Amino acid sequence: MNRTEADRCYTWDLSSLFASQEAFDEQLKCSEEQLAALCSRKDHISDTIEIYIQFLEDQERFERGLENLYVYAKMCTDVEPTDMQNQQNLAHASNLMQKAQLDLTFVSLELIRHADTIREYLKEERCRDFRYPMEELFRTIPHRLSDEMEQLMSEVQEIASVPDETFQSIRLTFDDVEVDGKKEFLNGATYHEFLRNRNVRVRRQAFEHYFKEYGKLENAFANLLIGNAKGQVLNARTRHFDSALAASLFADGVDVSLYDKILYMGNEKYIHFLHAFFAMKKQVLDIEEFHIYDIALDLEPATDVRYTIDECRTILKKALGVLGDDYIEGIDRAFAERWIDFYPSKEKRTGAYSWGTYDSNPYILMNFTGSYDSLSTLAHELGHSMHSYYSNRHNRPMLANYQIFVAEVASTVNEILLNRYLLDTSTDKAYRRYILSNLMEQFVGTCYRQPMFAQFEKDLHQWIEERRPITSKTITDRCLQLNRQYFGDAVIVDDLQKYGFYYVPHFYYNFYVYKYTLGMAVAISFAKEILQGNAAPYRTFLTKGGSEAPVDELRSAGVDPLSDKVYDDAFTFFAQTMHEFRSLLDQ
Template identity: 30%
Template sequence: MQKLINRDSIDAKYKWRLTDLVASDDDWEDLYSQISTRMQELIGYQGKLADESSLLECLDLESDLSKKFGRLIAYATMHYHTDESNTKYQAMTDRVERLAVKFGEITSFITPELTKFSTTRLSDIASKSEFVAYAPYLKKIIKDKRHILSEKEEKILSKVGSFSGGFENIFSMIDNVDIKWDKVKTPEGDMDMSHGRYSYFLQSPDRKVRKRAFTSMFGAYKDIINTISAVYSGSVKKDVFYAEARGYKSAMAKALSREDINPKVYTNLLSSIHGALKTLHSYVAYRKKALGYDKLHMYDMYVPICEGADIKLEYEDACDLVKKALGVMGEDYISVINTALTDGWVDVYENKGKRSGAYSWGVYGVHPYVLFNYTKTTHDVFTIAHELGHAMHSYYSSHAQPYACHDYEIFVAEIASTVNEVLLIKYLLASTEDKKLKKYLLSYFLDMFRTTIFRQTMFSEFEKFSHEKVEQGQPLTWEVMSDEYHRLNRQYYGKSVVSDDLIRYEWARIPHFYSAFYVYKYATGMICAVTIADRIFRGEEGALEKYKEFLSIGGSKTPLETLAVAGLDLVSTKEVFKTAMKVFEDTLIQLKSLDD
């Protein structure tokens, strides 16, 4: 392992410029006191929102203050992320987070007060030009209104809320603190197991290490399966309780309604993926053949099937490659990327104390920032394309929309980043003759499909099952859940893999199950991205223009309306799902053809 360098010894051109947010720490303090003082003014609007000019002033002030908050939070947090041993910025981050909580408390009267307005009144206000920035917010209140109960009932529900979140906390305690894994024997000695290490072990070329890791991981969940089942079934019952109390058709309908997603999207996803399982089975069979095994096990699913083909590019060359791959997006897009890469938006290299991983952080009225920890791996080149996708989505939305509706929903949040990754894969495949690199890229792409689309859809199916059981008044025991999970696992991966018995406990280690009906968005996001990238790469007429319009919508429309702008319909047809699955099939055919 190379020793990490100090941040001071990194050239300024590889560091982001946080003075674009506020000029100095002193200015940050000034802005902090300005916000703390001005947010008190909001209290004065309580009970007065029936007057339209007061309402507009109140919403404008709230919006202006949260916009400033954005700069305040970003400045402290990003400084802290570049050196997490820096107590000064850590303290500033804590302070601004506490201030944000206070801000949330102060403004918490606004939505309930508006909910009391009649639907006609709310629609009338939403249609007025001075309220245009708040129209999506007001429409959401109209939509949720019929699920608001009487004052007395709401009071009871809010008291229930003080302990109903307990299931997630209990799971998190078990999963992060109390769980006991057996050590994993490796050629370098016995190693402790952890969530982070598990994926590292599963990629080990040493099959014995993979098997031991698999046994250690799921053996631990098997040991406590009664406890986890009780916690998870409690959490599902909680979801069903809230859905019933608020008059939703089902727990799924309630969860999807938050982003106004038609449940047909969910069922279309499940049935379309079922239709494509044959191709997944064929990929699993190929994996078995490529690894040269008689029997493929669940613990052989993550080991790379072809040797690493790292393209080992210097950062500048990696950026040039990404820009070439995104050339199809047009000059305007590339010119913003050039600004991003050269004008203090990006923090490139690792240094002592810097936070690991990568992210993009859009700051309204300033510009997006991007954090990398660039090393010369192929994966890191993909990370550049991915994070720049997020940054560009923020950039386009922030430029086109007023602050109050610039922020897009989670449902569409991974589309722009994945479009860029897919375009990079397509570009590299078209421009290289290197067979080893081609194989690497094709299997990388297939694994993206397997983990992001198939695996998450299988999870989605499990969540649907567990919630429906409770809705039908049936018991949710560990046997019922583990049997169903095992059945799904066999159905999804097919006969080429041994469906090891311990895999039946896998559901017990998925933290996302405590935010029910969330993971399907990973699958739909990638499905949309693959379809968009396919259309753009083929040069389909109007595809690029529609996509750029999609990037500019932010939160001014619902996610499904936003997708319609990009020319995607997930409700009345399965076309988009089919296109993505066809890309999956073609990718597998290409990979197989390289063996000839």
């Protein structure tokens, strides 16, 4: 449909950001002036405590306005990309953001130079809000370089980002897939749909056509992976870290032991549950030779249950009611105040996200179809939005943004609570099996697949740190080995799967995938407590924003991501879900 055809109440209202183009233009001019004023105070940030406080507050005000400009412009282009005013706004906002990043590089360097003076300022109560941000900045001092070297490293990092930028720019073309005698288009989006086709010839052909193209460019992809890892290793060595992995984990305040724990739990201690899952799937689907291109088949066929938007709202209010009356009031506000842009429309971007600023509503973009997936996605994105809602209302701007380390916790908690509610209130066995199968697939993709990926990331960087010779064969051999360990005896891992690491975008930037596993494991721990009537610690977690280190936020809410128990409970949850599914099969 065209966007103008959608009912206005199902489109988002961005007026909490800017009510008019004139308001946007006025903020743009104001932000440009604020940036110039900040730059004029270079070398005098910490002259006195009053000057120091005023600078940080002015910088906070500038960043707040700049974020409003960029988020508004980007969200407008996400739904109406051909509107030239939207494109112009985005160009202006992006340009100012890039200029600010360059012009304000002096700030952290100057603050570090005067760390002793600032530490004295921080002892005063009026500087209380600045303590955590400054502690985080000063924590980097052992890994900071001279001003000249910092400038050089910033330029090196621009070069180091080339592998990721190059990967993003590659557009492979694939041979068509024949379905019912007709040739159909194959690309990254349609590939997974073909893998769910009930015809094995369609699945096999899609798999072969897809990965043979990556095989043709295997040396190029290998060089990009190696180039990215070399950039991370160079940065780590220059900044005096023990490894690239240690450098990456430093930002989250954790060490390699957490990373290794997640790998051990998913790749070793509980791998037998995964092998049992694939064996069960092979049996249920009744496939004698269960190949890797068969694993995407639905364990339980999708039901024909459909939901209206109002029905989704009612279900979510009941499912999430355990989180408190004010949480449900927030969900009501999301609908009444038009936080959500629901329906797909011509040129609107695909997928879903939650986004906003300190001053705006926590908006949600969706492509709602009325399916179970749409209901689940709405629960997921509302989890993000309510996390932002509470964080922004309990913290000033500089302390409101929660880190990526904990970003997927709230969204996953909502999904678990929704699924538990649907299971407890439905008597339809097929529907309940479908819900359980989705839960298991989500867990497999998050808590098993990601640790397998994370092992490869660690291997690749370690090879470079040890100065081993690496070729595409080194990578593809390891890919096959890890995949065969992952799938176990039930699944035939075809040789073309050796190119399977080349199309994973996360491998072209820096150690990220382990955070998916951590987020889901923590969310399962929270959900368990919530369902037992103890939602208070989780509610406190939602208010923390970025006011503490992410590990401290979780620990203060009763979930320690460094403990074995979090992961033991998560993998036990998976085994119990599998048992519940099997029980329904036997009935």
